[in-house]
Amino acid sequence: MRLKLEARPAPSRAMRYLSPLLAAVLTVVVGFVVFSALGQNPLAAFRAFFVQPLSSTNGVAELLLKASPLMMIATGLAVGFRANVWNIGAEGQLIVGAIFGGGVALHMEGAASSWLLVAMVLAGALGGMVWSAIPAFLRTRFNASEILTSLMLTYVAALLLSYLVHDPWRDPQGFNFPQSKMFDDALLFPILVEATRLNASFLVALAVVAAGWVFINKSFLGYQMRVAGLADAAARYAGFSATRTVWIGMLAGGAAAGMAGLAEVAGPIGQLTPSISPGYGFAAIIVAFVGRLNPVGILLASLLMSLLYLGGEQAQMELRLPSAITGLFQGMLLFFLLGADVLINYRLRVVRPVRVAGATEAAT
Amino acid sequence: MRGDTAAATPRLSLRGIRKAYPSVVANDGIDLAVVPGEIHAVLGENGAGKSTLMKIIYGVVKPDAGEIRWEGRPVEIANPHAARSLGIGMVFQHFSLFETLTVTENVALAIDGAKDLAALARRIEEVSQRYGLPLDPRRLVHSLSVGERQRVEIVRCLLQQPQLLIMDEPTSVLTPQAVQKLFETLRQLAAEGCSILYISHKLDEIKALCTGATVLRGGKVTGTCDPRNETASSMARLMIGKDLPVCEHAEAAAGGEPRLMVAGLSHKSDDPFGTDLEDVHLTVHSGEIVGIAGVSGNGQQELLFAVSGEEPLAEPFPIRLLGVEVGRMHPGRRRKLGMGFVPEERLGRGAVPNMSLAENALLTAHRAGAMVRGGLVRTDRMTAFARDCIEQYTVKCGGPDAEARSLSGGNLQKFIVGREILQAPKVLVVAQPTWGVDVGAAAFIRQALIDLRNRGTAILVISEELDELFEICDRLAVIAKGRLSPAKRTRETNVEEIGVWMSGLWPGAHTDDLQPSAPEVARAAQA
Numbered sequence: 001m002r003l004k005l006e007a008r009p010a011p012s013r014a015m016r017y018l019s020p021l022l023a024a025v026l027t028v029v030v031g032f033v034v035f036s037a038l039g040q041n042p043l044a045a046f047r048a049f050f051v052q053p054l055s056s057t058n059g060v061a062e063l064l065l066k067a068s069p070l071m072m073i074a075t076g077l078a079v080g081f082r083a084n085v086w087n088i089g090a091e092g093q094l095i096v097g098a099i100f101g102g103g104v105a106l107h108m109e110g111a112a113s114s115w116l117l118v119a120m121v122l123a124g125a126l127g128g129m130v131w132s133a134i135p136a137f138l139r140t141r142f143n144a145s146e147i148l149t150s151l152m153l154t155y156v157a158a159l160l161l162s163y164l165v166h167d168p169w170r171d172p173q174g175f176n177f178p179q180s181k182m183f184d185d186a187l188l189f190p191i192l193v194e195a196t197r198l199n200a201s202f203l204v205a206l207a208v209v210a211a212g213w214v215f216i217n218k219s220f221l222g223y224q225m226r227v228a229g230l231a232d233a234a235a236r237y238a239g240f241s242a243t244r245t246v247w248i249g250m251l252a253g254g255a256a257a258g259m260a261g262l263a264e265v266a267g268p269i270g271q272l273t274p275s276i277s278p279g280y281g282f283a284a285i286i287v288a289f290v291g292r293l294n295p296v297g298i299l300l301a302s303l304l305m306s307l308l309y310l311g312g313e314q315a316q317m318e319l320r321l322p323s324a325i326t327g328l329f330q331g332m333l334l335f336f337l338l339g340a341d342v343l344i345n346y347r348l349r350v351v352r353p354v355r356v357a358g359a360t361e362a363a364t
Numbered sequence: 365m366r367g368d369t370a371a372a373t374p375r376l377s378l379r380g381i382r383k384a385y386p387s388v389v390a391n392d393g394i395d396l397a398v399v400p401g402e403i404h405a406v407l408g409e410n411g412a413g414k415s416t417l418m419k420i421i422y423g424v425v426k427p428d429a430g431e432i433r434w435e436g437r438p439v440e441i442a443n444p445h446a447a448r449s450l451g452i453g454m455v456f457q458h459f460s461l462f463e464t465l466t467v468t469e470n471v472a473l474a475i476d477g478a479k480d481l482a483a484l485a486r487r488i489e490e491v492s493q494r495y496g497l498p499l500d501p502r503r504l505v506h507s508l509s510v511g512e513r514q515r516v517e518i519v520r521c522l523l524q525q526p527q528l529l530i531m532d533e534p535t536s537v538l539t540p541q542a543v544q545k546l547f548e549t550l551r552q553l554a555a556e557g558c559s560i561l562y563i564s565h566k567l568d569e570i571k572a573l574c575t576g577a578t579v580l581r582g583g584k585v586t587g588t589c590d591p592r593n594e595t596a597s598s599m600a601r602l603m604i605g606k607d608l609p610v611c612e613h614a615e616a617a618a619g620g621e622p623r624l625m626v627a628g629l630s631h632k633s634d635d636p637f638g639t640d641l642e643d644v645h646l647t648v649h650s651g652e653i654v655g656i657a658g659v660s661g662n663g664q665q666e667l668l669f670a671v672s673g674e675e676p677l678a679e680p681f682p683i684r685l686l687g688v689e690v691g692r693m694h695p696g697r698r699r700k701l702g703m704g705f706v707p708e709e710r711l712g713r714g715a716v717p718n719m720s721l722a723e724n725a726l727l728t729a730h731r732a733g734a735m736v737r738g739g740l741v742r743t744d745r746m747t748a749f750a751r752d753c754i755e756q757y758t759v760k761c762g763g764p765d766a767e768a769r770s771l772s773g774g775n776l777q778k779f780i781v782g783r784e785i786l787q788a789p790k791v792l793v794v795a796q797p798t799w800g801v802d803v804g805a806a807a808f809i810r811q812a813l814i815d816l817r818n819r820g821t822a823i824l825v826i827s828e829e830l831d832e833l834f835e836i837c838d839r840l841a842v843i844a845k846g847r848l849s850p851a852k853r854t855r856e857t858n859v860e861e862i863g864v865w866m867s868g869l870w871p872g873a874h875t876d877d878l879q880p881s882a883p884e885v886a887r888a889a890q891a
Contacts, residue, residue, distance in 0.1 A: 220736040223726060226719075233713040236674050237705070238727045239696025 005346040015344045020290045020297070023336035024304060030332055040319055048318045049311035061196030063306050065268065068205035069094070069260035069277070071302035073284035075212035076256025078293040080249030082216065083225035084232075087250055089135065089150030090257040091281025092157035093128035097258020098265045099161055100127025102272045105183045105265075106169060116187055120262055121204065128258020129251050131157060136250035140243045146250065154281070162274045169272060180272040189267045201263035208256055213295035215252075225249065257281055278309065279327075286334045305330065372399045373436045375559045376421065376452075376528055381430035383416055390416035391427070392583040398528065398576075403550060403560045405570040405591060407603050408580035409802035411760075411772050414563050417580070418530050421561070422454045423447040451527030455517045455534055463506035470505055471520045492519050496545035507635050512661050518546075522553075529553065530561045535569060540830055540863050542659070547573050565603070565803050567596040579603055604804055613814055613836065620650030623822035624671070624703075624791045629682035631670055639663040639846045641670065644682075646841065646848060648791065648822040653813065654851055655837030656826045657862050663846040664826050665708075668795055671824070672705045673698045686790060700731060704789030706781055708796045710773065714780045717769035721761060722750040724768050725783055732787035749786070757782035758808070774805040781809050785816055792816065793824045798832060810836050830859055844868035 035045035053059045080087050101124030138144040171181040189199035216222045228235040228245040291297030312326030374397040381394040390413045398404045408414045419425040423441035468485045485501040492499040497515040535543045571591045579587045579602040587602045626646040648654045669675035673695040680689035707713045715724045726746045733749040750764035757778045798806035841851040842865035849870040
């Protein structure tokens with residue numbers, strides 16, 4: 001006797017959209033079990049994790065603030081993922097975007113003009129694109145897997161940032177702390193809601209999501225990318241360039257990640273420091289899939305993921321749980337989503353070895 | 365003979381089989397009986413319910429009602445494994461092979477307890493030799509042509525020495541000689557007591573081979589007969605309810621301008637198992653249909669890839685489209701110049717399975733249909749084009765929003781052919797235009813191609829079905845071992861001559877570097 005996955009003849013359409021919800025519910029249920037196992041009252045823990053972060057204006061502002069980079073990056077990645085271009089290195093592209101954009105801010109000190117912020121956003125996008133162009137080039141020229149190259153470049157980017165803030169860009173008046181000067185206030189994203197950290201980068205993120213929706217669903221180029229993802233041979237048959245698909249897929253993710261990185265340093269952080277992202281670039285991969293690679297879904301998924309970040313922080317403070325709890329919840333969410341997706345397309349069956357005798361027995 | 369067998373217990377008998385799908389009743393009260401040693405035809409158009417019925421017998425699909433008896437005892441065939449245990453083998457129309465595995469590995473997967481792959485490879489070679497289905501067991505399936513893949517399926521079944529062999533349209537990719545050889549094999553198997561269910565819509569084949577027939581139409585049995593006592597047209601009437609459509613085909617108008625020229629095309633295949641093209645010359649004029657015959661795997665795929673641009677060449681000159689050297693251009697630019705192309709595989713190449721017909725119209729018709737403005741897709745134009753195509757080419761489907769994969773093979777082919785023709789191409793290249801398509805749809809597609817020719821389009825057809833080539837082509841060439849024969853006017857040649865050419869032996873062929881044996885050269889000289 002053994003277990004076997006069998007393709008379902010007609011996977012349910014409704015379940016395809018419900019599976020992210022199902023995954024979220026399962027994550028919460030298992031979360032309950034985990035909290036109990038840690039000796040916490042699960043209801044109180046649940047409250048701390050999912051309710052308290054949303055119970056104040058500031059909490060909601062933080063939710064939107066943290067959701068912004070996630071939705072931005074996930075939308076960019078979805079463009080590539082739909083075409084089977086697997087950019088796993090958004091975290092590195094985010095860092096390089098922050099370096100480029102931050103570099104503009106540091107070198108334009110005093111030249112305050114509202115256009116400078118626009119230049120910084122563009123520089124951030126450019127930085128992310130430069131970093132994602134490397135895997136794109138390696139893939140199209142040497143057929144190197146972009147999964148590996150983009151991931152490995154993440155660590156290169158982190159070390160590059162570390163070098164910059166330890167030496168050339170270190171603040172001379174910074175008591176030797178490895179960080180740059182604070183950016184001019186005029187070079188930071190304006191605050192949207194008084195007394196919170198929510199800034200205009202949220203609007204940029206919404207614009208990116210909207211642009212992504214139009215690109216994926218309405219543009220001819222987006223259509224070509226979808227064809228490339230669904231049926232490689234059909235894309236070739238129609239004359240859609242595979243090279244262009246890889247480039248667009250990588251650059252879209254890189255640009256979005258770079259802008260998100262800039263939004264972090266020109267937003268809540270306000271300077272370059274060795275660590276500027278709590279893994280947004282990786283979490284965005286989960287967001288993209290939970291959102292079904294669809295910008296509207298990504299918008300919702302980014303809010304959920306942001307809540308997991310906030311809940312994790314709250315749990316650390318109130319319940320004295322380790323910080324790994326955030327990663328645990330993120331991992332569970334992706335795990336249950338992928339599991340639900342497998343079971344939507346396949347069903348589990350117990351297979352017993354069939355013999356002729358068995359077949360005739362069954363018949364009579 | 366029929367008198368004797370009728371008295372025997374049927375090996376398999378079906379009574380009142382019914383299978384309903386949400387949208388269609390595929391089988392409705394089917395009765396069928398096959399006795400040992402009988403070659404029994406199941407005759408019907410695509411969508412008549414043949415495939416569903418065979419899947420029921422093979423345990424892939426469960427019937428809603430009805431009774432299956434095996435050797436007189438009622439059985440329930442729960443799955444293909446149970447079917448194989450009973451002694452039922454099936455060669456599917458759509459292959460179930462793993463592309464990344466070798467022939468031997470694919471066969472091993474279907475056979476219980478096949479552990480010694482080397483021994484299995486020897487058995488495969490043995491069986492394939494014996495039944496005239498040449499096959500290299502070490503090759504990877506993805507490098508095989510459609511015809512060769514079918515051989516794998518047939519050999520895989522024969523290795524299991526079945527009591528009942530189901531063959532779903534087995535001859536569509538074989539040469540006339542290979543068909544004869546297959547028939548000998550099947551007769552030999554039948555003489556050994558194996559029953560054969562032979563699904564086909566080729567009436568002459570059924571007449572030549574089968575000793576009994578059950579005719580299906582719209583999921584019901586419309587009659588049973590002994591094909592040897594019937595004529596093709598009487599069986600056709602049972603099958604489609606009316607007389608067989610015949611293509612109208614006048615002589616091509618002479619003196620068209622050359623539109624597609626292949627001049628000295630030599631191309632080394634990237635695939636170690638592929639066929640290298642050697643010095644291919646071919647011209648297709650406006651207003652004519654040129655056909656290329658040949659056994660699959662002789663360079664058809666490579667030639668098609670080179671002509672369509674899916675595998676651009678290093679040099680521009682070997683392929684000229686309307687006077688432009690296009691060898692290095694990708695398919696999009698060739699289409700812009702006025703080329704249309706219908707590929708061999710429909711799902712996954714000619715159409716995206718998970719996209720709607722409207723979106724599949726956009727795939728190649730975005731220029732002709734002006735479906736893109738300012739980089740954005742004009743959904744209304746796209747849907748209108750698809751609706752047009754569905755109407756004009758009588759595609760049976762749920763409308764422009766139906767997913768491509770929900771269509772039957774014949775209907776999807778009509779859609780793809782329609783999509784390419786509606787763009788009014790100056791040159792149309794078609795591979796296997798009617799492979800696996802029912803008679804009605806096939807005649808329709810052929811007529812559409814002839815009509816397009818009459819409007820001045822240059823058409824190149826690559827097909828492994830000789831009857832079809834003789835029916836629609838003005839000139840015929842043969843491809844063998846990567847070389848192309850000179851094209852000959854169809855009216856001045858015949859099946860026998862083309863059959864000889866298929867082995868590479870045409871007058872003036874460079875036989876010296878093919879290194880044939882002395883007797884072969886002698887035979888060529890006689891021919």
